[in-house]
Amino acid sequence: MGSLELPGALLIGDIVHAEGEWKECAKFASLKEYRTGNRAEFLSALKSGTYDDVVAIYRSNESTAVTGPFDQELLDALPKSLKYICHNGAGYDNIDIPSCTSKNILVSSTPGAVSNATADIAMFLTLGALRGLTPALASVRAGNWRPTPNALGRDPRGKTLGILGLGGIGTALAQRAVAFGMTVQYHKRTPLKDSPYTYVSFEELLRTSDVLSLNLSLTAETRGIIGQGEFAQMKDGAVLVNTARGGLVDEKALVRALQSGKLAGAGLDVFEREPAIERELLEMGNVMCLPHIGTATVETQRDMEVLVLENLRSAVLEGRLVTGVPEQKGISG
Structure with missing residues (x-):
């Protein structure tokens, strides 16, 4: 299978401690990145069809500064191909989970790692x-x-x-x-x-x-x-x-x-x-x-990034998330 035929995986924001593991995902997905920018530019890129092959997204609480929250407006603009949002963070209140569920988009978080x-x-x-x-x-x-x-x-x-x-x-x-x-x-x-x-x-x-x-x-x-x-x-x-x-x-x-x-x-x-x-x-x-530093250690940040990528790999290759959010328990992709 050629790389152009692989399903798309989109990284939003940065990845710091597991860059190598992210690059390894190229074996099973066509990797795309939106590391910097703003919400308007991201919505424009979505509208242009740049990400129309993306089935899984890697995003984080920090990447909210890049795209804004994953609210109804943004979810409505995401490609119809999208099936999974792999979130880096134990908390995910900046993702509209009910709207994701209604669109058959499954979401994972990083419990345990934090x-x-x-x-x-x-x-x-x-x-x-x-x-x-x-x-x-x-x-x-x-x-x-x-x-x-x-x-x-x-x-x-x-x-x-x-x-x-x-x-x-x-x-x-x-x-x-x-x-x-x-x-x-x-x-x-x-x-x-x-x-x-x-x-x-x-x-x-x-x-x-x-x-x-x-x-x-x-x-x-x-x-x-x-x-x-x-x-x-x-x-x-x-x-x-x-x-x-x-x-x-x-x-x-x-x-x-x-x-x-x-x-x-x-x-x-x-x-x-x-x-x-x-x-x-x-x-x-x-x-x-303290300025919200509960997970701010090298070891924990790496564990979180690796877990997100485990979810992404499982989503693309097996059609399931490893640590799906409890609100979607029992829902399969």
């Missing part, structure tokens, strides 16, 4: 928020040694960690928390059959957790799942940790909960309107803020 790195950051933020490390970090960098006043932090030992969404990342976090002497409980829509951790209702999770960690996907149902009403139900002096998606939290309500003393602190790697952050959160000494 679990350890993201759980490490979640544990770091948990410790940082409990110990109140933000003022200490700022003080020593300013040459002032310890901050004044030098408030005491709290130990993780003996505290109850509540995990909202016990998937791969949540499970990896639970393992780390146990090593620090924490008790772990969780809530998700369907309780796990063989979990060593205690399942509780959503209301009990809020009411009894010393630290609440958000480890669930952002969907239409989960957007704003933690807001003013939920903060009111939480323990006085609790800590919120979010390494999932900023849209899960009403950020203004979070500011009010912190200002009132209802919450003792927060550890945040994600924000509601990234890269914009509520000014008050940046000014509060009881808040640790």
